[in-house]
Amino acid sequence: MEDVQAAYIADGHGNVTFADTQYKSSGELNEMLGAVPTFSSPRQKGSMDTAVKEGYVDEQTRVDMFVNDLVIVAKEDSDISDVTLQDIADGKYTFCVGDESVPAGNYACQALSTVGMYVPAGDDAGKTGKDITGKGGAFAEGYAPVLDTSVGNVCKHAQSGDVDVAFVYTSGCVPLRRREDRRHGSRRYAQKHRVSGSHHG
Numbered sequence: 001m002e003d004v005q006a007a008y009i010a011d012g013h014g015n016v017t018f019a020d021t022q023y024k025s026s027g028e029l030n031e032m033l034g035a036v037p038t039f040s041s042p043r044q045k046g047s048m049d050t051a052v053k054e055g056y057v058d059e060q061t062r063v064d065m066f067v068n069d070l071v072i073v074a075k076e077d078s079d080i081s082d083v084t085l086q087d088i089a090d091g092k093y094t095f096c097v098g099d100e101s102v103p104a105g106n107y108a109c110q111a112l113s114t115v116g117m118y119v120p121a122g123d124d125a126g127k128t129g130k131d132i133t134g135k136g137g138a139f140a141e142g143y144a145p146v147l148d149t150s151v152g153n154v155c156k157h158a159q160s161g162d163v164d165v166a167f168v169y170t171s172g173c174v175p176l177r178r179r180e181d182r183r184h185g186s187r188r189y190a191q192k193h194r195v196s197g198s199h200h201g
Contacts, residue, residue, distance in 0.1 A: 145163075
């Protein structure tokens with residue numbers, strides 16, 4: 001990441017300074033930015049949009065530096081390829097997603113709602129796709145995904161073969177891939193298939 005920061009500054013952004021860089025999810029960063037030292041206040045985890053709304057970040061200074069796609073991954077030595085949401089809905093593959101605390105899990109639920117696998121509830125009832133939050137609903141009868149508490153853990157389920165496929169952000173695969181690269185040269189452990197209409201941010 002330090003190399004990326006240096007390259008960004010060298011690419012005409014000399015006015016930018018990276019100080020005390022934190023490598024955390026946007027939800028965790030929002031909690032850190034909103035921390036008040038004199039008392040504890042529960043705050044809802046959210047995106048960088050939340051950070052702007054809460055006044056933690058000046059919108060005029062906000063720059064999207066990276067794209068984070070929601071993808072479906074499978075173990076590299078698997079014969080699985082070209083997976084579609086309908087394939088998963090048809091029961092061809094076991095799968096893992098993040099639980100409600102994981103933004104990638106919320107986006108996976110949005111995608112899965114378009115093929116009837118995830119049933120929104122409350123204010124989201126009757127809607128699908130990007131029109132829902134991916135929270136508060138339930139998986140439809142007959143679907144029992146493995147749930148986990150972080151994108152990294154979800155990715156490990158695919159890596160180990162616990163499930164056939166997993167829904168993760170591309171960035172969630174990078175740390176594991178680097179560990180695999182150190183152990184096995186240039187070997188990559190996952191095949192990636194971008195989910196149509198996936199989240200960028």
